[in-house]
Amino acid sequence: MRRVLDPVLQIVPTVLVVSLIAFLLTSLLPGDAALSRLGLDATQEQLDTMREQMGLNDPVPVRYLYWLGRAVTGDLGNSLRSGEPVAEVLARRIPVTLELAVFGTGLALLIGVPLGILAAVRRDSWIDVATNLFALSGMAIPFFWLGLLLIMFFSLHLQWLPPSGYVPFFENPVRNLHLMALPSLTIAVAFAATLMRQTRASMLEVLNADYIRTAHAKGTPPIRVILHHALRNALIPIITVLGLQMGTLLGGAIVTETVFGLPGLGRMMVDGIYKRDFPIVQGALITIVVAIVVTNLLTDLCYRFVNPRIR
Amino acid sequence: MTRPLLEVRRLRKTFAPRRRGGSPVRAVTDVSFDLREGEVLGLVGESGSGKSTIGQCLVHLHRPDGGEILLDGENLATLPRGAFRRRRTAVQMIFQDPSSALNPRMSVGDALREALRLHSPHAGRDVIEERLERLLRLIGLQPEHASRYPHQLSGGQKQRIGIARAIAVEPRCLIADEAVSALDVSIQAQIITLLGDLQQSLGLTMLFISHDLGVVRYVADRVAVLYLGRLVEIGPARDIFAAPAHPYTQALLAAIPDPARPLDESAILDDPAGPDPRAAGGGCAFAPRCPHVMDLCRKDQPFLTQVAADHTCACVLRKIHPDRQGETV
Amino acid sequence: MNSMMAMATDNRAVPLTDGPATSSPLLGVEDLGIAFGATKVVEGLRFSVDPGRTLAIVGESGSGKSITSLAVMGLLGSSASVSGRALFRRRDGEVVDLLRLSPGRSRALRGDEIAMVFQEPMTALNPVLRIGDQLVEVLRNHGRPTRGAARARALEMLRTVGIPDPESRLHAYPHELSGGMRQRVMIAMALMLEPGLLIADEPTTALDVTIQAQILLLLRRLQKSLGMALVFITHDLGIVGQIADDVAVMYSGRVVEAGPARAVLATPNHPYTRGLLGSAPQVDASGTPLPLKPIPGIVPSPVFPPAGCRFHPRCGEAKAGLCDRTEPVLEPTGSARGVSCLRWKEIAS
Structure with missing residues (x-):
């Protein structure tokens, strides 16, 4: 306890x-x-x-x-x-940013970790080169530019998704997901790139470990060696990165919310600054910082769970 | 008898528990021994016996919690860090893993030049270069090895450099901590022979720490055996090998792999748990593993008792002389 | 199949066992070659091992002994090109060439019929998985055991290798065990399915001498009770005398001397074997240590191997014009022994 x-x-x-x-x-x-x-x-x-x-x-x-x-x-x-x-403004705004952060993180994990594993396992293949290229461009593109690009492509060109606006999830889930898709992708890309590189690096290190050879010597199926033996160990540094990147993620949320017109914490803070509405700025700032601190705490607890050596 | 070069007196070192709520680890408990000028003392024991901790206390890698380390009469244990730094060339260490003990970005020549300068800061360039060449030949390498980097050397060659760096400052005494344990037997034999030759030609005083009595036999004049942080036997090497007094020493001897001698099953300590400080309670720490254990052993801590000239042993079997408690060996 | 088995016996230039000449050996390695690109690290390697016997492969780091064991296990990466044959007799009598198996069939054998124990018990176990899970995984890889049966087998093996309080060890993580204990766990894991062949690659090198003796004793006992063949890789001839029936001495990717362990240790024919023997701490009958006679120099790099006999630059018996020109082959020297030295007869006399 x-x-x-x-x-x-x-x-x-x-x-x-x-x-x-x-x-x-x-x-x-x-x-x-x-x-x-x-x-x-x-x-x-x-x-x-x-x-x-x-x-x-x-x-x-x-x-x-x-x-x-x-x-x-x-x-x-x-x-x-x-x-x-x-407090009431916050109560309305927090769910928006929370949803954006959760979707963004989820997307980043879904994209970054599998690609990182693939790049490590197929090291020096075309997959490795391609994912590395993706990672580099993903980290280099600014949030606002990526957001505008996505709007141009998916909203204006293909007309698949709406460019801006917000509807709460419980009011109209389908519409909500439609509206959140592009913002989530926007903040996920850079995060996914970082996660991918970390996953690749730690997987490469772990795949060379003696216990991986042991796992093969036991006749363990290769997929299981990668997902059960290697990934479990590679997760330790990945989780650290996940926690450290939360600040960047929320920073990205501020820009993204502005681009997509989402009424979240980031917009709240930006509007507050423009209007010199100090209590609003303070409230948003404190909430964001507490969110980061709590995420780091969760990371720490997660870390203890994954790594039995530091319990 | 002249004063020993190094006197270790009731040395104690306890480490904080590794995890919260754990009990502190008593690495070294009241260990006393002398290192005499020009001798090689073998310090023997298993992992966790405290042998490396003692070595590290001697070079200030650890600060002992109690006891004295007298070098030429000066107590190193209480010497402030700054004062010790001025005296640090007096005691030099050879490490187990030569790869991690050498700076990978420094050529062999530069590493040795640094050590040579430490010894004689005012020596001219040619003097240093001349000494460097002599040093390399002394350890069985060629002058051209000076331009090599650690990754270009074999394990044995790296360990030779480790030895060269230690003797470059002409220390009063050398500490070899498992200096040959990580090496192949063939290379191990080379290094042991080298250390023997150096000891002969330079009159080195050395504390040779190892878990392998088979190796210690080739270098040590005297042998000290540690078990769970306590000295259990110390004496001339010849006596220790011919007539080991402590059951633990006997077990260590029986474990030496010898091509001409099959494994002596009866003499092997066949207890998988190994040394356990908690199992001993108040009695002899070796009692839980001892083939000759008696009720008495579990109650009282045995004292070091003289069993022959210059040879003492802490075992009930060797009779107890409480009045000899604390007597230095 | 029969012709294959016949070849396996006939092709042995040197019968390595002095036991009765039965059918094929459990493992017969013939003309094994391993190369990374143009660098040949193992060439013309030949050895065999029978059930219930221990073959020690001895040599310094860089002699190719560990890479040989990985080749037999099918654990060499795709960067290595392997030639020759490694004929293994399966439980059902089928003889397979381990070097030509599909990845799937190779994996099916690993952990089941062929198992391996590695040098570093500290790093060979997965640090984030419990001991019990790592043991049980061997059974899962080769079948569908029930939870209870798997657990019972894991407990039984922990008990067999002499681990005290096995119930609680099942839930322990590797870092909670000592080095000797971890090596026992490794052995338990290797023997979960009672393999016919166990390869132990320097399993005691990282351990204290006292623990080393325990592990050697344990391996010897288990081998006798399970009747398995043991290939024991080491750099220490001292250990060979304690565990092996037969010995193959490797130098720079080749076998330079082979035969029954006792005979080879008593009267080594190859100067390298003598050098290794001279490097091992030994005492005479009265207990005084015999002087060490180390071999000068180091194992040559496989990238630039010396011409002629690969040992000649370090050999005290080398003859200019002969040893640096002609490469010796492993030739029989009588009573199940072989040596690869041009001058062994002169040296012996």
């Missing part, structure tokens, strides 16, 4: 530090929240009252503790624009 509990407790200070950074970033940014709320024709008096009301005159540490205290209870403040509680 401590095996699970210890890493969970370890993330508390990380989240605290990140919340501080998120708070400082948004409160030190140029721009006046009171001004942006009241508009340019507000009088100095009105502005002063608003600043007082919003607590903007308190020293920064006080404001941080005040903000943190409320954040812990789930109150992340209200949007400066719409007045809607940030």
Whole structure:
């Protein structure tokens, strides 16, 4: 039990530090929240009252503790624009990004791991060369460009899939999947490329191990040697990469959501920045960081599960 | 008798448990021995006997938890790291795996030049080059080997370089940690012969750590046998091989592969579990595996007792003399 | 089939066993050649082993002994080109050439009728799979055992190789066992289906001498009780004396001397065998160590093998104009022995 509990407790200070950074970033940014709320024709008096009301005159540490205290209870403040509680905005936005991340990761695993295995097993063959080419271009193409390319090809040229928009999954699953296909593919490609290269590298190393020779000497079918004996060991570094890439994935989600007009966390943050809606930016930022920290925690637990030597 | 070159006194080293909740590993417990000027002392035992830990304590790769390591009367165990660095050429180590002990990007010549400079920082270029050539010949290689890199050498040649690097700084004493264990028997014989020749011509003092008494027999003047971190027998090599006093030493001797002698089934320690520190309880650590075990053995830790001149053994069979407890060997 | 078996016996230039001349051996390797591109690492290799007997293949690293065992197992990659024959008599009496089997048939034999134990017990077991699963897999590869039957067999084998508390070891991971224990697990795994032939490639080299003795004893006992043929690969003639009935000494990809182990160790004919013997720690009857007489130099690279006898550059008996020109062949020297040396008669007298 401590095996699970210890890493969970370890993330508390990380989240605290990140919340501080998120708070400082948004409160030190140029721009006046009171001004942006009241508009340019507000009088100095009105502005002063608003600043007082919003607590903007308190020293920064006080404001941080005040903000943190409320954040812990789930109150992340209200949007400066719409007045809607940030928590409610998040509740609407998180499912979109979560769906994008899960689909993207799933697609990346489905593409990257099998291709990596194939490239390692058929090393130096045309498959190896082709997959390597795919990996290099996949990592080199920027998200927004790939997204636009996919829209041009699948939406405008073939007219198979809609270019943008969002419908919640439980409202209309088919429509939802149609709409999510291109964004998911967009963020999956670069991720798949990284996973493929890692899979290939660790499979190559593992396939040379003594225990693989042992498995062959036992008369184990080649497929089983690869999937059961080799992949189980090769997974250890693959999982590490999976965890490390989460940040990149969510970064990609911000761009992708903008390109495809998805109302997710990324769009929320971008819009918040444009509109100087600081509570919104803080809420989105904290959520993304907590997501990354939690993913890393899950990776860590997964790692312990796959590798009996560090239990 | 003159003072020994190196005196190890009640050396202790405990490692933190590998996993949470495990018990700490007592690698070395109260080991005392002397290394006399110009002698080769064989330090023998199985994996987990603490023999390598002792060697590593001597070159500061580990810091002992207790006891003293006196080199020319100076205690290396408590010497601060900086002070030890100044004295580090005094004790040199030859490692088991010559491949990983050499820098793959450094030519043989450069590796040895570095060591030679460490010994005489102010020597001129020609002096170093001349010494390098002499050193290479001394270890049975040719001057042209200086330009080679480790991957261009065979295992035996790499180990020769490892030896050359160790003796280049003219150390007070050498520690060979399983220096021939990873080598083919044919190459092993070459290296043993080389070490013997060097010892003769240079008067080297050496601690020769090995699990193989068959090899130790060829190099050691005296032999110390370790079991689970404790010294169980120490004495002149001739005595140890002719009349091993401790049952464990007897078992080690019986295990030496000899082309002319079939396996002596009765003398083999046929217990798959091997040494187990937990199995011993408060008694003799070897009791769980000992063919001569008695009730007494499981109760009390035996003391090192004199069995012949310069030869002591820690076994109940050799009688107990509590008043000799802690006496140095 | 009969003619094949007859050839297997007749073609042996040197009958390696001094046992009764029965039918074909369990494994008869004839004129085995292994090459990687233009580099021939093994040439004209010939040995055979009978059920219930142990053949030791001895040589230094680079002599080609391990690669030979991989060829017999069918575990050499496609980069190697293999020639010659390795005739193996199956349980049902069929004689097959191991070098010409389809990958599928080769795999069907591996682990079932031919098994192998490797040098490094630390790395030869899969670190992420439990001991029990790795044992049971052998049965799954060659049949459809029930869970209970498979587990029972795994337990029985762990007990046979002397592993204490086998029930809990089934659930252990390799890193939780000592080196000697892991090698016992490897042996248990190899013997799950009671193969007719066990190839052990330096199975004790990485172990302490005490554990080495235990493993040798275990292998000898198991071999006797199962009546299997054992091919034991080692670089240490000291071990040969303890386990082998017959011995084939390899140098630079060829057999240079072969015969009954006791006879070869007592009166080696080849200078290389003498060199190996001189390298092994030995004591005389009174217990004083015999001086070591190491062989100078190292095994030649197969890329640039020396002309004539491949051992001549390291040989104290080499004669200029003869040994560096003419390549010797393995010739019979009487009583089931053979040597590949141009000057063995002169040296002997």
